[in-house]
Amino acid sequence: MLxxxxxxxxxxxxxxxxxxxxxxxxxxxxxxxxxxxxxxATDVHPLPRAVAADDEVQHLLDLTAPGLLEGALHDVGVRLLSASRRELGAVRLPAGPSGHSGLALFSQPTLERRLRAHLATLEPVTVALGAELVSWHQDVEGVRARLGDGSRVRASWLVGCDGARSYVRRSAGIVMTGRELERPWLVVDVAGEVDRAHLSYTCDPARPQVDMPLPGGHRWEWLLQPGEAAPDPIPLLARDIDPSTVQVLRAATYRYGARQAATWRAGRVLLAGDAAHTMPPFAGHGLGAGIRDAWVLGGMLAAGDPSGYQALRSPHVRATTRQSLLLGAVVEARSPRLARSRDTLLHSAFRTPVLGRWLSRGGPRTSASGVVAR
Ligand SMILES: Cc1cc2nc3c(=O)[nH]c(=O)nc-3n(C[C@H](O)[C@H](O)[C@H](O)COP(=O)(O)OP(=O)(O)OC[C@H]3O[C@@H](n4cnc5c(N)ncnc54)[C@H](O)[C@@H]3O)c2cc1C
Incomplete structure (x- = not known):
């Protein structure tokens, strides 16, 4: 066949x-x-997924090609709110050592289009769209692959950046470890002027909500019950804005997982991004983790030795996954009693001198992964 x-x-x-x-x-x-x-695929994935980048990810994207995040919203404040919209705590992530803002909110399809335009300017890089990998095998010298159009490729290395359902990972026989979260989230993006300047976590036990401003619009996310059909977003939007003033771009339901591939390498085949790990988006780290993988793996492959790749990246992925799960657990509490205790605890923790200062700067600095220094 080959x-x-x-x-x-x-x-x-x-x-x-x-x-x-x-x-x-x-x-x-x-x-x-x-x-x-x-x-x-022949074009970028049209639905915006990732929206948040920390200072280190912004720095890596700037090193990749300046201007990739032009038009992003920078230094956006974060608020934790109770069900009655009382402010439990406010966070402003400090700028990083590179001078990039602690938090930038952007459009993933725009970022992807700009990345593809940049690739077109790089002579050693060829991009083939509408070209699906359908089979591959490897020996000690390299990898032979076959694409859907029947063409064949010989390479020294193959890297699967083919997303959460990665064909490369599955066909290499690599299993994922970890778990899937029980309850799905409804994600709704709108275009239009929305007068809400913060990224807000509304800890409402009846319907936990996250919402954030985006360039040209706004995103809302609501927690659903297991098995609950996605509700009409309009009445949910009406709790915060007049829905007739915006255009709903999409409403999609996601079930998130916190998983890592058992190994990120099988001989000359490696995994990066969602193919290697997935995490819930509550702390906005999923894509950032993949961009860090790409940066460090690119350097190692250029040097001809990717042996330290997983050892370097996996602990940071675990740390950001833990942070995402913790934030999710805080926001998702559904029992009214538990929610009341959480609200009291958060309200006083944010107002305690040393702890409060630490929390209002976002707690542990997860953006220092060591990838830039390498
Ligand atoms: C609702 C939501 C919100 C999120 N928010 C954030 C956030 O705020 N911050 C953040 O950092 N992350 C966030 N994420 C996560 C982020 O979107 C993903 O981590 C990121 O898109 C993964 O990028 P990737 O390149 O690894 O995979 P993908 O974007 O899935 O790209 C995989 C590509 O591989 C191609 N492909 C697949 N199979 C083959 C094959 N056999 N041959 C050839 N090509 C193939 C596909 O066509 C696709 O283009 C969010 C995710 C969701 C769902």
Whole structure:
């Protein structure tokens, strides 16, 4: 079956031109490594998913190509609110050592389009869209792959940046460990002027809610009961705004997981981004983790030795996953009694001198992953 069609050769075959595959290809191209990046789809994923980037992720994107996050909203304040919208605590994430803001809110499709435009300027990088990886095998010298159009690729390395359902991971026989969260979230993006300047976690035991401003619009997320059909978003929106003043771009239900691949490498095949790990988006770290993977793995592949990759990245992924799960658990409390105790605790913790200062700066600095220093 592998005998048909032309053969392309490259040093690294990147499977998936989502944000992680695109940053990896850009990093390889900047380091002079010949890379072919293939994607099954012909255009970027149209629905915005990731919206938040910490200072280190902004720094990495700036090093990849300045201007990738142009138009993002920077230094957005974060509030924890009770069901009655009383402020329990306020957080402002401090700027990082690079001078980038502690929190930027952006549009993922815009970022992906800009990354693809940047790839087109890098001579060692070739992008093939509408090109699905359908089979591959490896030996000690490299990897041979076949694409959906029948063409073949020979590469020294293959990196699966092909998302949470990664074909590369599954076909390498790598299992995911971890768990899926029980309750789904309804995510609604709107376009239009919305007079809500903060990222707010509304800890309402009847319907936990997260909402945040985005360039040109706003996002709301509501926790659903297990098995609950997605409710009409309009009455939910009406609790905060006049829905007739905005246009609903999409309403989608997600069930999040906190999972890591048992290994991120099988010989000459590696995994990065959602293919290697997924986490709930409550702290906005999922894509950031993948961008950090891409940055560090690109450098290692350019040097010809990715052996320290998982050991470097996995502890930070675990730390940010724990932070996301903790934040989710705080917001998701559904028992009114538990919610009352949580509210009292948070309200006083944020007003205790030393602890309060630490919490209002976002607690532990998870953006210092050590990736930039490398
Ligand atoms: C509602 C929601 C909110 C989120 N919010 C945040 C946030 O605020 N901050 C944050 O950091 N993260 C967030 N995330 C997570 C973030 O969106 C993901 O971590 C990120 O999109 C993963 O990027 P990726 O490149 O690894 O995978 P993907 O974006 O899934 O890209 C994978 C690519 O691989 C291609 N592909 C798949 N199979 C093949 C194949 N066989 N051959 C060729 N190509 C293939 C696909 O077409 C796709 O283009 C959020 C996620 C969701 C769902």
């Amino acid at each position: 005998e048909q069609g032309p053969v392309r050769t490259c040093e690294v075959l990147v499977v998936g031109c989502g944000p992680v595959g695109a940053v990896l290809a850009a990093r390889l191209g900047a380091l002079g490594v010949e890379a072919l990046v293939v994607d099954a």
